[in-house]
Amino acid sequence: MTQKLVIIGNGMAPGRMLEELLEKAPGLYEITIFNAEPRVNYDRIMLSPVLSGEKAYEDIIIHDDAFYAYHGITLHKGAKVTTIDRAAKTVTAENGITAPYDKLVIATGSTPVIIPVPGADLPGVLAYRDLDDVSRMLEIARNGGRAVVIGGGLLGLEAAYGLKRQGMEVSVVHLMPTIMERQLDPAAAYLLEKALADRDITILTKANTKAILGTDEVEAVVLDDGRVLPADLVVMAVGIRPSAQLAKEAGLEVNRGIVVDDGMRTSDPAIYALGECAEHRGQCYGLVAPLYESAKVLADRLSGGQGEYHGSVTSTKLKVTGVNLFSAGDFSEGEGREEIVLRDASAGIYKRIILKDNCILGAVMYGDVADGPWYFDMLKRGTDVSELRATLIHGQAFQGGGEAKDPAALVAGLPDDAEICGCNGISKGKIVAAIREKGLTTLADVRAHTKASASCGSCTGLVEQVMALTLGEAYRPAVVEPVCGCTDLGHDDVRRLIRAKGLKTIPAVMQELEWKTSCGCAKCRPALNYYLVCEYPDEYADDYQSRFINERVHANIQKDGTYSVVPRMWGGVTSSAELRAIADVVDKFAIPMVKVTGGQRIDMLGVRKEDLPDVWADLGKAGFVSGQAYAKGLRTVKTCVGSQWCRFGTQDSTGLGIRIEKFMWGSWTPAKVKLAVSGCPRNCAESTCKDIGIICVDSGYEIHFAGAAGLDIKGTEILGTVKTEDEALEHVVALAQMYREGARYLERIYKWAKRIGYDEVRAQIMDDAEKRKGYFERFVFSQKFAQVDPWSERVSGKDKHEFKPMAVIAQAAE
Amino acid sequence: MTDMNWIAIGHLSDIPRRGARCVTTPKGRIAVFRTVDDAVFAVVDRCPHKKGPLSQGIVHGHSVTCPLHNWVISLEDGTAQGADEGATPTLPLRNEDGALFISLDTLSLPADLAAE
Numbered sequence: 001m002t003q004k005l006v007i008i009g010n011g012m013a014p015g016r017m018l019e020e021l022l023e024k025a026p027g028l029y030e031i032t033i034f035n036a037e038p039r040v041n042y043d044r045i046m047l048s049p050v051l052s053g054e055k056a057y058e059d060i061i062i063h064d065d066a067f068y069a070y071h072g073i074t075l076h077k078g079a080k081v082t083t084i085d086r087a088a089k090t091v092t093a094e095n096g097i098t099a100p101y102d103k104l105v106i107a108t109g110s111t112p113v114i115i116p117v118p119g120a121d122l123p124g125v126l127a128y129r130d131l132d133d134v135s136r137m138l139e140i141a142r143n144g145g146r147a148v149v150i151g152g153g154l155l156g157l158e159a160a161y162g163l164k165r166q167g168m169e170v171s172v173v174h175l176m177p178t179i180m181e182r183q184l185d186p187a188a189a190y191l192l193e194k195a196l197a198d199r200d201i202t203i204l205t206k207a208n209t210k211a212i213l214g215t216d217e218v219e220a221v222v223l224d225d226g227r228v229l230p231a232d233l234v235v236m237a238v239g240i241r242p243s244a245q246l247a248k249e250a251g252l253e254v255n256r257g258i259v260v261d262d263g264m265r266t267s268d269p270a271i272y273a274l275g276e277c278a279e280h281r282g283q284c285y286g287l288v289a290p291l292y293e294s295a296k297v298l299a300d301r302l303s304g305g306q307g308e309y310h311g312s313v314t315s316t317k318l319k320v321t322g323v324n325l326f327s328a329g330d331f332s333e334g335e336g337r338e339e340i341v342l343r344d345a346s347a348g349i350y351k352r353i354i355l356k357d358n359c360i361l362g363a364v365m366y367g368d369v370a371d372g373p374w375y376f377d378m379l380k381r382g383t384d385v386s387e388l389r390a391t392l393i394h395g396q397a398f399q400g401g402g403e404a405k406d407p408a409a410l411v412a413g414l415p416d417d418a419e420i421c422g423c424n425g426i427s428k429g430k431i432v433a434a435i436r437e438k439g440l441t442t443l444a445d446v447r448a449h450t451k452a453s454a455s456c457g458s459c460t461g462l463v464e465q466v467m468a469l470t471l472g473e474a475y476r477p478a479v480v481e482p483v484c485g486c487t488d489l490g491h492d493d494v495r496r497l498i499r500a501k502g503l504k505t506i507p508a509v510m511q512e513l514e515w516k517t518s519c520g521c522a523k524c525r526p527a528l529n530y531y532l533v534c535e536y537p538d539e540y541a542d543d544y545q546s547r548f549i550n551e552r553v554h555a556n557i558q559k560d561g562t563y564s565v566v567p568r569m570w571g572g573v574t575s576s577a578e579l580r581a582i583a584d585v586v587d588k589f590a591i592p593m594v595k596v597t598g599g600q601r602i603d604m605l606g607v608r609k610e611d612l613p614d615v616w617a618d619l620g621k622a623g624f625v626s627g628q629a630y631a632k633g634l635r636t637v638k639t640c641v642g643s644q645w646c647r648f649g650t651q652d653s654t655g656l657g658i659r660i661e662k663f664m665w666g667s668w669t670p671a672k673v674k675l676a677v678s679g680c681p682r683n684c685a686e687s688t689c690k691d692i693g694i695i696c697v698d699s700g701y702e703i704h705f706a707g708a709a710g711l712d713i714k715g716t717e718i719l720g721t722v723k724t725e726d727e728a729l730e731h732v733v734a735l736a737q738m739y740r741e742g743a744r745y746l747e748r749i750y751k752w753a754k755r756i757g758y759d760e761v762r763a764q765i766m767d768d769a770e771k772r773k774g775y776f777e778r779f780v781f782s783q784k785f786a787q788v789d790p791w792s793e794r795v796s797g798k799d800k801h802e803f804k805p806m807a808v809i810a811q812a813a814e
Numbered sequence: 815m816t817d818m819n820w821i822a823i824g825h826l827s828d829i830p831r832r833g834a835r836c837v838t839t840p841k842g843r844i845a846v847f848r849t850v851d852d853a854v855f856a857v858v859d860r861c862p863h864k865k866g867p868l869s870q871g872i873v874h875g876h877s878v879t880c881p882l883h884n885w886v887i888s889l890e891d892g893t894a895q896g897a898d899e900g901a902t903p904t905l906p907l908r909n910e911d912g913a914l915f916i917s918l919d920t921l922s923l924p925a926d927l928a929a930e
C-alpha cells in the first residue's frame with residue numbers, strides 16, 4: 001500500500017522538496033498538502049518585484065494547479081493546520097479537514113515579528129511576508145501618500161523601494177546606526193544609503209519607534225525622540241520568527257525553531273521539519289539557498305536514502321534595480337583577521353575581503369559585484385589564497401595578468417564545480433551537462449531542466465554566459481523584442497510599467513522608462529498613445545500627433561493622398577433615406593467611386609481632404625456616424641438576416657449584431673476588431689473567421705474568437721455557449737476588454753489569444769464571473785469617453801487646422 | 815541669402831508641435847513641419863518613394879515617417895533614412911520670433927511640380 005505523506009505549509013522549501021521527491025520516487029506516496037495561504041506555490045522571493053511592478057503574480061508562480069493535478073497531489077488551499085495528533089497520526093485544519101499520515105513534514109515557514117508598540121494593530125500597519133501583504137500595500141499605494149517602513153534590513157529596503165516605485169513618499173526607520181548591519185559593513189551601508197537617497201527614499205537610522213498613531217486607520221509613526229512621521233501605510237519588517245508553535249503544542253522538541261537532526265528529523269521519527277521553521281545545529285535560516293540544500297536531503301530521506309545535511313554558509317544580494325551589492329560570510333573585525341579593501345569613489349565601488357589563516361572568511365562588495373561568486377566559492381571550499389593575495393581584491397579576471405574584465409573569460413575560467421546559481425546550488429558543470437545531454441538552447445529550457453536562475457534570477461547573466469560558452473555560435477539569447485529602436489523594453493514591460501508607475505503622458509513614459517530618442521518614432525508613439533488611452537480612459541488626453549494619419553483625420557488615406565469615407569451601417573442594415581443621402585453626397589462632391597465593402601457597408605473613395613468636413617456634415621444630417629474603417633478599434637459587426645426572415649434562422653442575429661455594434665463602436669483596441677453574428681450554423685455572416693463571432697443555435701449563442709481571414713487564415717476557437725442575448729453581449733464585451741488590456745499594439749486577437757493560451761481566455765471569460773464582470777464594467781466606463789462621433793466633432797470645428805492649408809500663395813514672388 | 819524673396823506663411827503657433835501644415839503654391843504643395851523642440855522645416859510635400867504626402871506623417875525628432883509605406887525622411891535635408899534612397903527638396907525657411915517665411919526661389923520648375 002502507498003504510504004501517506006502529509007505536508008503542512010506549501011512554501012518554497014517543501015515546493016523544492018516535492019520536485020526532488022517526485023523525480024526520485026514517483027508514486028511512492030499519496031501526498032496531501034495543507035496551506036494556510038489560499039493559493040498555489042509561488043516564489044516568495046519575487047514578491048519585491050511584484051511590489052515594485054516589475055513582475056506580475058502570474059510570473060512568479062512555481063507550481064500551478066495543473067502541477068498538483070498531474071501528480072495526483074491533494075492541495076488544501078486556505079487550510080491552516082491547528083493540531084497534530086501524534087498518537088493517532090493525523091493532522092486537522094481550522095476548517096475541519098483531517099488527514100492521516102505515515103510521514104509528516106512541517107514546513108510552516110516564519111512569522112513576521114510585530115513590535116508591540118501601541119497602535120501596531122491599526123489598519124494600514126502591515127507585515128511583508130505574503131501576496132496578501134503585497135496586494136494590500138498596492139491598494140494603499142494607489143492613492144499615493146506616505147509610507148513608513150520600520151526596519152532597514154533586506155526586506156524593509158526592498159519594500160521601501162517597491163513602494164517608492166508605486167509613487168509613495170517613503171521613509172525607512174532603522175534602529176541601528178547603519179542599514180542592513182547584519183550583511184553590510186558601515187562603508188557599504190553608506191554607499192547603499194546614498195543610492196537609496198538618490199531614489200528619494202529617506203533613511204532615518206538610530207530611530208526607535210515608540211508608538212503608531214491613528215483612530216480608524218494609521219496616521220503617523222512616533223519616534224522615541226519625539227519626531228512624528230505622518231503615514232498612510234506602515235510596513236513592519238523588523239525580523240522573522242520561525243513558526244514553531246504548532247510543533248511545540250504537539251510536544252516536539254522546539255528551541256528557536258523546530259529542532260531537527262542531520263536527516264531533517266524532529267524528535268518524533270515520523271515527523272520532519274523543513275524550511276525556515278526548522279533549527280539545525282542551532283541555526284535557523286532565512287534564505288532559500290540553505291533551505292533548498294536541506295530540501296534535497298529530506299527528499300532523499302523520504303525516498304529511503306541516507307543523505308545528511310551539514311549546514312550552509314549564506315550570501316546575500318539586494319533586489320533593488322540598479323543597486324549591486326553582495327555579502328557573504330563573516331566580515332566583522334577580530335583577532336587574527338586581516339582585511340583587504342578597494343575603493344573607487346568616483347565609480348561608487350567598494351570591496352572588502354576578510355581573511356583568516358589565508359582563507360576567505362567574508363566578503364562585502366558594493367557597486368562591482370561580478371567577483372562575488374568567485375570569492376564565495378573559495379570561501380565555502382576554504383581555498384588557501386596566499387598565492388593570490390596580492391591581486392585577490394582585483395578579482396578573478398585580473399589573475400590572468402591584469403586584462404580588462406571580460407565576463408565571458410571570467411565564466412570560462414570557473415572550475416566545473418563552481419556554483420553559478422546560489423539559490424538552487426547549481427554548478428557550472430551541471431548546467432553544461434544539461435545543455436549538452438538534453439540539447440537545450442534557450443534560457444527557459446535551462447531554467448526548466450536545471451533550475452539555474454529560476455529563483456531570484458540574479459545569476460541570469462552568468463547562466464547566459466555559460467550557455468554562450470557551451471553552445472558557441474548556436475546560442476541566441478532570447479531577448480525580448482523591444483517595442484522599437486527607441487527603447488530596450490518590450491511591449492509587455494512598457495504596459496506593466498505604465499501601470500506600476502502611474503505614468504500618464506507620453507513624455508512621462510519616455511522620461512521614466514529612459515527612451516533613447518527625444519520624442520520616439522512612428523512605431524512607439526502610436527503604441528504608447530493606445531496604452532495610455534486604454535489605461536486612463538478618463539484622464540488621458542489623446543495625443544493626435546502620435547496617431548497614424550487615418551486615426552488623426554478619421555478617414556482612410558489613399559495612394560494619391562485623397563481619402564475614403566465609410567459611414568457606419570449598423571449590422572449591415574440600411575434604408576432608402578440613408579442610400580439617398582449617400583447618393584446626394586456623391587453627386588455634390590463629385591466622389592469618383594462608390595463601392596460596397598467586404599464589411600457590409602458603403603465606401604466613398606477619392607474624397608479631397610479639404611472636403612472631408614463638408615462631406616461629414618451632410619452625412620451627419622442623415623444620421624450617419626463614422627464607420628471607423630480606419631481605426632485600430634471596432635470596425636464592423638457583420639450579420640445575416642437570421643430569424644427575422646430566414647427559414648433556418650434560430651435567433652435574431654441581425655438584432656444582436658446591431659446591438660453589439662451600438663454598444664462597442666468608438667472603442668480603441670490594440671489592432672482592428674471585426675465581429676459577425678450568424679443566425680444558424682450555415683454561418684452566412686462568416687462568424688468563424690472573425691476576431692469575435694457568434695453562431696446562433698436553438699439553445700442560445702455559441703461564442704467564437706481568435707479567427708482570421710486576412711494575412712493569415714484561421715478558423716475560430718470556441719469560447720463557450722450562453723443562453724441569452726444579454727449574456728452573449730456581456731461575454732463578447734468582456735473578451736474585447738481583456739484583449740484591450742493585455743495585447744501588444746498591432747497584435748490581432750488571434751495572435752494575442754494564441755500567445756497567452758486559449759484556455760486562459762476561456763478560464764477568465766467563461767469560468768470566472770467576477771473577472772468577466774470586471775472587464776465588462778471597465779469597458780463600459782471607457783466607452784463613456786470613447787463613444788463620441790469624431791465626424792460631428794470635426795464638423796463643429798475640432799482640429800480645423802488639419803483640413804485647411806496654412807497659407808495659399810497665389811503667385812511665385814519674383 | 816538676403817536677396818531672396820521671402821513670403822510670409824503664418825505663425826509658429828498655427829502648427830501643432832510634432833505636426834505639419836501645408837502651404838499651397840504655384841510650385842506645388844509645401845509641407846511646413848514643427849518639431850518637438852520648436853524647430854521649423856519646409857519641404858516639398860511629396861515622398862521620394864511614391865509621392866506620399868509627408869505632411870500627413872508622424873513627426874519624430876527632426877524626421878517624419880511617410881504615411882503610405884513608412885519611409886523615414888529627414889526634415890533637415892530631405893533625404894530618406896536607413897536603407898531607403900532618395901530625397902525630397904527642402905526650402906529655405908526664416909523664423910522671426912515665430913513669424914514664418916519661406917522662399918520658393920530654390921525650387922526649380924518643372925521637376926518639383928511633377929507631383930501635382
Ligand code: SRM
Pocket residue numbers: 556557558563564566595596597598599600601602603629630635636672674708709710711712748
Ligand atoms: C474597403 C475594404 C475592401 C472592400 O472594398 O470591400 C477594405 C479596405 C482596406 N483594407 Fe481590408 N478592407 C475591407 C475588408 C476586409 C476584410 C473582410 C471583412 O472585414 O470581413 C478583411 C479580412 C478579415 C480580417 O480583417 O482578418 C480585410 C483584411 C485586411 C487586412 C489584413 C489584416 C490582417 O491582420 O490579416 C489589412 C491590412 C492591415 O490591417 O494591416 C487591410 C487593410 C485595408 C485598408 C485599410 C488598407 C489601408 O491600410 O489603406 C483598405 C482601406 C481602403 C479604404 O480606404 O477604404 N484589410 N479587409 C473592406 C472594408 C470593410 C469595412 O466596411 O470596413
Ligand SMILES: Cc1cc2nc3c(=O)[nH]c(=O)nc-3n(C[C@H](O)[C@H](O)[C@H](O)COP(=O)(O)OP(=O)(O)OC[C@H]3O[C@@H](n4cnc5c(N)ncnc54)[C@H](O)[C@@H]3O)c2cc1C
Pocket residue numbers: 008009010011012013014034035036037044045046047048079080081082107108109110128129130155243246274275276277285286287288289291317319423456
Ligand atoms: C519579500 C521577501 C523577499 C525575500 N527575498 C529573498 C531573497 O532575495 N533571497 C532569499 O534567499 N530569500 C528571500 N526571502 C526569504 C525566502 O522567501 C524564505 O526563506 C523562504 O520562502 C522560506 O521558505 P519556507 O518554505 O520555509 O516558508 P514559506 O515560503 O514562508 O512558506 C510557509 C508556508 O506555510 C504556510 N503555513 C504556515 N503555518 C501553517 C499551518 N499551520 N498550516 C498550513 N500552512 C501553514 C504559510 O501560509 C506559508 O505559505 C524573501 C522573503 C520575503 C518575504
Ligand code: SF4
Pocket residue numbers: 640641642643646647648649650678679680681682683684685
Ligand atoms: S445564417 Fe443561417 S439562417 Fe441566417 S441567413 Fe444564413 S442560412 Fe439563413
Ligand code: FES
Pocket residue numbers: 861862863864865866880881882883884885
Ligand atoms: S510614398 Fe512615402 S513611403 Fe511610400
